Amino acid sequence: MTAHVTSPRFKRNAAEALADAQLQQALKFVEVNFAARRREVAERLPEFDALRDSARDIKDHTLRHLDLYLDAFQQRVEAAGGHVHFAVTAEDARRIVLDICRAAGARTVTKGKSMVSEEIGLNDFLAANGINPVETDLGEYLIQIRGEMPSHIIAPAVHLTKEQVEADFRRVHTHLPADRSLVEPSTMLAEARGILRERFLAADVGITGANFLVAETGTSIIVTNEGNGDLTQTLPKVHVVLATIEKLIPTLEDVAQILRVLARSATGQELSVYTTFSTGPRRAGDPDGPEAYHVVILDNGRSAMLGGAFQDMLRCIRCGACMNHCPVYHAVGGHAYGWVYPGPMGAVLTPSLVGVDRAGHLPNASTFCGRCEEVCPVRIPLPRMMRAWREREFERHLSPATVRSGLAVWAFFAKRPRLYGLATAIAAFVLGWAGRRRGRFAWLPLARGWTRDRDFPAPAGSTFQAQWRRARRDHR
């Protein structure tokens, strides 16, 4: 019961997304605002690129010594009175969380935003076991009441317009006055806050993700803007942190370095509003905090990426800059990618985690424009890794037969320049003659995908190489 995978039907998902006027309206926000904000804040910090290098180096170092840091983290957490649980699979992680909830006698759990929770399909699992999960991040709350998945890793409801949110609130919050104003974001926030405050107080367990797990101190860190994460982890009796193995960072000093690129890359903030550090449960004399503190560290396929072609992907700090700058994401949004992680980072990570046989479209659905790599705060070579997935698909004969045979015919000629020259001379002549009056084609037999929406220019009639050789011969 991991999150449902619709990546195999990416093309259909994308077509539906392109035809969805509301979605297209909502996506404009990502395309225009996120990119502009990042650029502005990056330009204001002269050492931004140097910090990206350090962030990359810190992550690389940690991944090379991950076993040591996991071990150190566990010791520090236990020394602070907390518990660490290692989960190999999504199933293991769900079971561990459920056991903790049951031991606490939990009926309601509040949740801070956690992509790992989405990855393992935790909400459905808890609900099926009689525990009511309540998302407290506004975006996550919205998609929970809509029964959707996040469409963006830091802005889960970015696919919704204000009008859709208003309609959902009126539909679900029926005990509130029907004539209440929900026009402004602030009134919507007040509406959600009113509902969520009761839940925060009622919750027995609070579950959050983690942006970092600090080996030096056994600290988990969340980076948020709404304050819901703090209420989620301090009010209930039990705090469960759900994180994956690559969240480990050696020291607080290292965290301080990475924090300087994280929010800038994500939302264009210098720092997010809250950066919250949790070390163990409430100590004697602490005014608040949970009685018990658990960290569930999930692998779910990541350790298999260590030492391989996709290890660099484990540097990802989940800022979302790659999707914020991706023309394909801007066109189809996050849901089209068909699993938890969309955009360029999803195009590399999803095949690693659910299999390239199911997620094969994702690394192909990229123009290789390179903007993702250009903005990645930890310099992940995303296009190169998407190409590496394409190579695996090609080796395993997973790419479509039409693509393979088309490529084979082209390659036959491309490897033989003389024959190629002859073939292209004929093509240039025939197509040039056919298109001589209009100068372009509105329809071409083997390029229907192109000519459905675009004209195709007619060749000039003979190839450059033929003309060049003729001219040079005549010259002599």
Add this chain to the structure above:
Amino acid sequence: MVEAEPQTQSPKRVGLFVTCLVDLIRPSIGFAAAKLLEDAGCIVEVPRQACCGQPAFNSGDRATAREIAEQVVAAFEPFDYVVAPSGSCAGMLKVHYPELFHGDPNWLPRADAFAAKTFELVSFLVDVLKVESIRARFPATVTYHDSCSGLRELGVKAQPRRLLSGVEGVTLAEMQGADVCCGFGGTFCVKYPDISDAIVAKKADRIVATGADTLLAGDLGCLMNMAGKLQRAGRPVRARHVAEVLAGMADGPAIGEPRDAKA
């Protein structure tokens, strides 16, 4: 006509990698490139060639890409420089060929040497030949699209604008997001035509919004995509390769126009 620094050494022998699209669709770009290089004092030759291998490389067919790369590297070994009127193909030759031969003691040094002498046309003129200005005339308001590979793999951004600023009659009207992909993406536009179309539709709107009458870029693939969309949408913007304008050879039909059309 090109004004370069006085030639002190013997003229540079440049192998023109014309690119398969220019070869087949629009030879005038190849002739414009040759003229720019010759005006700058180079000797230009065109060894027999097919394609740089990008369709195979980006489709995951590394073996075919390597075979083609070997052939291209060998064909251009006699030249001082390899120049392509395309950031995408030049990026393939310069950045990705060495990747293809990673760990091969025989081919990697050859691919590295080949990469070191390979350049995109306009950046070669400005960065290597130190061409300061160009004597050409093109009375038009133009907008310039930065093609992705040239921009991000080779750093081509200021060079074409700098040379265009010296062309008599040219007014540059920058579009919003000039550095955002046009949606061509090589095989991408064939594999995901409707996403490609959605991207180029946005691009076309931004081009039209500048009020420019001519769209310029340094890559024919992107130009075909944008021109095809503009034409299908009935927009009156004409598209040309920047080399045609710089070489003073922009008086013929623009991309996708009938042969008898005039500038």
